[in-house]
Amino acid sequence: MNFKSGTYDIIIVGGGHAGCEAALAAARMGHNTLLVAMSLDAIALLACNPAIGGTSKGHLVREIDALGGQMGINADKTLIQIRMLNTGKGPAVHSLRAQMDKHSYQQAMKQTLENQQGLTLREGEVDRILTKNGRVSGVSLTTGEEYECRALVIASGVYLKSRVIIGEYSKDSGPNGLFPANKLSSNLKELGFSLQRFKTGTPARVDKRSIDFSKMVEQPGDERIIPFSFMSKQIERDQVSCYLTHTNEKTHDIIRENLHRSPMYSGDIEGTGTRYCPSIEDKIVKFHEKKSHQVFIEPEGLKTNEMYVQGMSSSMPMDVQVSMYRTIPGLERVHIVRPAYAIEYDCIYPEQLKLTLEARHIEGLFFAGQINGSSGYEEAAGQGLVAGINAARYLEMEEPLVLDRSQAYIGVLIDDLVTKGTKEPYRMMTSRAEYRLLLRQDNADFRLTEIGHRLGLADDKRYGQMMRRKEAVDRQIRLLRDRVLAPSGLVNDYLKGKATTILKTGISLYDLLKRPELSFSDLKALDEHVDKDLSEDIESQVEINIKYEGYISKQLKQAEQFKKMERRLLPEGIDYEKISGLRLEARQKLKDLQPLSIGQASRISGVSPSDISVLMVYLEKLRRDKREDT
Amino acid sequence: MTDIPGTTRDLIEEQINIRGVLVNIVDTAGIRETVDLVERIGVERSKEMIIDADLVLLILDGSEGLTEDDRKIINWLGDRRALVLLNKTDQPLLIDEKELASLTKADIIKTSMIDGSGIDELKDYLYNMVYSGQLRPTSQVFITNTRHKEALLRADRYLNDALEAISAFMPLDMVTIDIREVLAALGEITGDSLTEDLIDKIFADFCLGK
Numbered sequence: 001m002n003f004k005s006g007t008y009d010i011i012i013v014g015g016g017h018a019g020c021e022a023a024l025a026a027a028r029m030g031h032n033t034l035l036v037a038m039s040l041d042a043i044a045l046l047a048c049n050p051a052i053g054g055t056s057k058g059h060l061v062r063e064i065d066a067l068g069g070q071m072g073i074n075a076d077k078t079l080i081q082i083r084m085l086n087t088g089k090g091p092a093v094h095s096l097r098a099q100m101d102k103h104s105y106q107q108a109m110k111q112t113l114e115n116q117q118g119l120t121l122r123e124g125e126v127d128r129i130l131t132k133n134g135r136v137s138g139v140s141l142t143t144g145e146e147y148e149c150r151a152l153v154i155a156s157g158v159y160l161k162s163r164v165i166i167g168e169y170s171k172d173s174g175p176n177g178l179f180p181a182n183k184l185s186s187n188l189k190e191l192g193f194s195l196q197r198f199k200t201g202t203p204a205r206v207d208k209r210s211i212d213f214s215k216m217v218e219q220p221g222d223e224r225i226i227p228f229s230f231m232s233k234q235i236e237r238d239q240v241s242c243y244l245t246h247t248n249e250k251t252h253d254i255i256r257e258n259l260h261r262s263p264m265y266s267g268d269i270e271g272t273g274t275r276y277c278p279s280i281e282d283k284i285v286k287f288h289e290k291k292s293h294q295v296f297i298e299p300e301g302l303k304t305n306e307m308y309v310q311g312m313s314s315s316m317p318m319d320v321q322v323s324m325y326r327t328i329p330g331l332e333r334v335h336i337v338r339p340a341y342a343i344e345y346d347c348i349y350p351e352q353l354k355l356t357l358e359a360r361h362i363e364g365l366f367f368a369g370q371i372n373g374s375s376g377y378e379e380a381a382g383q384g385l386v387a388g389i390n391a392a393r394y395l396e397m398e399e400p401l402v403l404d405r406s407q408a409y410i411g412v413l414i415d416d417l418v419t420k421g422t423k424e425p426y427r428m429m430t431s432r433a434e435y436r437l438l439l440r441q442d443n444a445d446f447r448l449t450e451i452g453h454r455l456g457l458a459d460d461k462r463y464g465q466m467m468r469r470k471e472a473v474d475r476q477i478r479l480l481r482d483r484v485l486a487p488s489g490l491v492n493d494y495l496k497g498k499a500t501t502i503l504k505t506g507i508s509l510y511d512l513l514k515r516p517e518l519s520f521s522d523l524k525a526l527d528e529h530v531d532k533d534l535s536e537d538i539e540s541q542v543e544i545n546i547k548y549e550g551y552i553s554k555q556l557k558q559a560e561q562f563k564k565m566e567r568r569l570l571p572e573g574i575d576y577e578k579i580s581g582l583r584l585e586a587r588q589k590l591k592d593l594q595p596l597s598i599g600q601a602s603r604i605s606g607v608s609p610s611d612i613s614v615l616m617v618y619l620e621k622l623r624r625d626k627r628e629d630t
Numbered sequence: 631m632t633d634i635p636g637t638t639r640d641l642i643e644e645q646i647n648i649r650g651v652l653v654n655i656v657d658t659a660g661i662r663e664t665v666d667l668v669e670r671i672g673v674e675r676s677k678e679m680i681i682d683a684d685l686v687l688l689i690l691d692g693s694e695g696l697t698e699d700d701r702k703i704i705n706w707l708g709d710r711r712a713l714v715l716l717n718k719t720d721q722p723l724l725i726d727e728k729e730l731a732s733l734t735k736a737d738i739i740k741t742s743m744i745d746g747s748g749i750d751e752l753k754d755y756l757y758n759m760v761y762s763g764q765l766r767p768t769s770q771v772f773i774t775n776t777r778h779k780e781a782l783l784r785a786d787r788y789l790n791d792a793l794e795a796i797s798a799f800m801p802l803d804m805v806t807i808d809i810r811e812v813l814a815a816l817g818e819i820t821g822d823s824l825t826e827d828l829i830d831k832i833f834a835d836f837c838l839g840k
Binding site for chain 2 (some may be wrong): 084093612
């Protein structure tokens with residue numbers, strides 16, 4: 001029997017990375033919030049890799065943090081190794097990646113949720129979304145409870161009708177043996193959502209004691225820990241290592257011989273997997289000319305012997321898994337603790353959402369995370385944060401938060417999903433961002449903290465810290481501009497030593513730093529007036545801003561050009577049938593997707609530049625008509 | 631198309647890209663004495679085309695001896711820039727190469743369209759002709775639209791910036807910023823770039839009424 005169990009402003013369904021950020025954001029913005037999760041033991045579960053961050057994902061974590069989200073703070077608390085990736089490349093692609101103590105990360109996040117004022121947790125399975133007059137009105141649980149709410153965020157991850165497959169064996173199950181959610185899928189269909197089926201997978205976990213690390217290359221963490229969160233103080237912590245090894249021809253032979261037993265190839269899996277995180281059998285088939293693939297052994301935590309075998313995700317039968325893992329140097333006698341598996345699940349076509357992550361046809365209903373066809377903890381968390389914020393803004397009847405492609409990776413992520421849709425689990429990549437020199441991980445606070453502060457999410461302390469950091473950088477840049485270095489024997493000897501041109505006339509330190517051969521530490525050596533006590537962080541900010549100044553300003557101009565198109569808004573309820581000159585396909589797509597602006601319309605596949613010209617002419621005529629009427 | 635001589639009467643134009651050189655190929659009707667009126671019109675049009683062409687490719691059927699028509703054409707071509715393709719080398723050659731060389735100043739390449747021999751040599755020949763400056767495009771490119779001219783100049787400027795960035799060992803992310811500018815400028819000509827003032831131009835250049 002159904003019974004009324006309570007009323008909340010906002011309900012979040014799901015306690016994964018999206019659900020956690022959504023719930024915290026909603027509660028922190030002052031709304032009475034309920035989070036319902038199938039298992040409270042699986043809050044913020046790192047179901048696959050024991051790591052947070054990575055190329056472009058580290059950017060997402062920094063952005064979440066800058067807006068006032070939680071992932072970065074809790075990752076800093078529980079990381080057991082961290083590295084800045086891609087330091088050999090330009091500053092745009094530097095990215096933090098950290099190994100987590102899985103258990104501690106979950107515990108930390110659960111505790112954050114439990115202690116959050118205005119947030120209530122509840123274990124249970126939501127089977128129905130309740131609506132009234134095209135608006136969300138609550139949820140019902142399989143156990144009969146009905147909770148009322150005015151805004152709802154669905155962050156149900158990979159649990160919808162999920163099925164785990166290991167070779168010829170399969171069972172209805174969520175990840176890590178957790179229960180699947182079987183009811184919500186059909187309810188979503190009843191509510192008019194079209195669903196697609198995706199697949200992802202995870203490698204085996206193996207016993208540390210059965211590994212011969214002497215045959216692998218140790219991968220230690222960075223000497224100096226740079227934390228994710230702008231709020232974290234310097235972290236002093238012993239770090240643990242990862243280990244690198246490789247597959248070989250023997251591994252590949254075993255896979256090839258058994259390919260017919262892989263459900264991916266026998267047709268037992270219908271879901272679409274991601275190209276960017278392929279199983280080992282996918283890699284062997286698609287890159288058949290490669291004789292070897294990297295395999296990283298990563299610790300699952302400090303209080304467990306389980307190790308994660310990155311690069312060896314698979315859906316092969318158990319006997320094949322054991323024999324192929326054992327061909328790898330160092331894994332000859334490996335003991336598999338948990339098998340690798342593939343998992344398929346239902347998710348919605350994200351084109352059914354607005355840029356706010358609200359469903360186009362049901363008011364107050366928001367979606368975030370893997371249910372939207374994305375993959376990855378950080379992608380989920382970023383969407384969760386935006387969905388939580390916008391659920392709150394919806395109740396406040398305030399302007400929603402829509403980050404554009406020139407503001408944040410989160411903006412790129414959401415725009416890609418809802419504007420273009422996705423045919424495979426969507427993964428963030430730096431190459432997806434057009435303005436990546438602007439969207440660096442090191443300036444996420446400069447880009448976003450003010451926005452987070454205005455939303456009431458980033459607190460005064462965070463805002464104050466960002467402002468101080470900004471002032472310190474600006475002040476240094478001014479000083480370097482004003483300070484002129486005169487040529488002298490001493491100076492020129494130093495410059496010769498650095499293989500850079502000697503001085504004939506005075507030069508500002510600002511211009512000197514532009515030289516590729518020189519860094520901020522050289523300025524300190526050359527001129528005693530240069531501040532010696534700056535943090536490395538400020539020094540590197542100053543360096544990036546001066547060295548790449550020309551490119552940064554070029555990209556700013558490009559972003560400005562881009563924004564002009566984003567600001568040309570398409571009025572709501574525009575009747576595309578009545579605009580002559582649009583091609584049929586474009587007309588249909590525009591009708592379905594209802595883009596917010598000319599800019600967004602131009603990114604819809606099937607809408608050509610000439611369709612856009614037609615739209616622009618239409619808008620301009622509309623504007624001129626209006627002007628003549630007044 | 632058939633392999634009976636005299637059956638190509640229309641001009642068939644095709645553009646091909648030979649290692650970055652855009653070549654406009656026109657397949658003309660065969661040139662021969664004929665009483666057929668329709669065919670004669672075809673022959674006349676072929677002759678006009680040949681006069682306008684930057685290069686004439688004369689394809690001779692090497693599996694037959696030189697015909698009277700062939701000799702007439704060779705004669706008629708005179709000093710015109712031409713290249714003789716001695717084709718069908720997959721079959722026994724019945725044309726005497728020395729004799730052919732004495733009849734024409736044009737270079738000769740032996741080809742077979744069946745086994746593809748000589749095709750690379752032909753491509754090299756065309757490519758080298760353009761890049762050695764022997765062949766100047768007779769129809770020069772005129773930019774009549776000031777907006778296009780401005781866009782091309784801008785593209786050129788940013789290309790140079792990109793080259794400079796590469797030689798200064800700038801990270802690739804910087805180079806792509808310039809390349810993006812180049813594409814945007816070219817896109818303004820092709821209509822692939824959206825620019826804010828495009829709309830003003832449309833309204834200025836064309837009368838769209840209300």
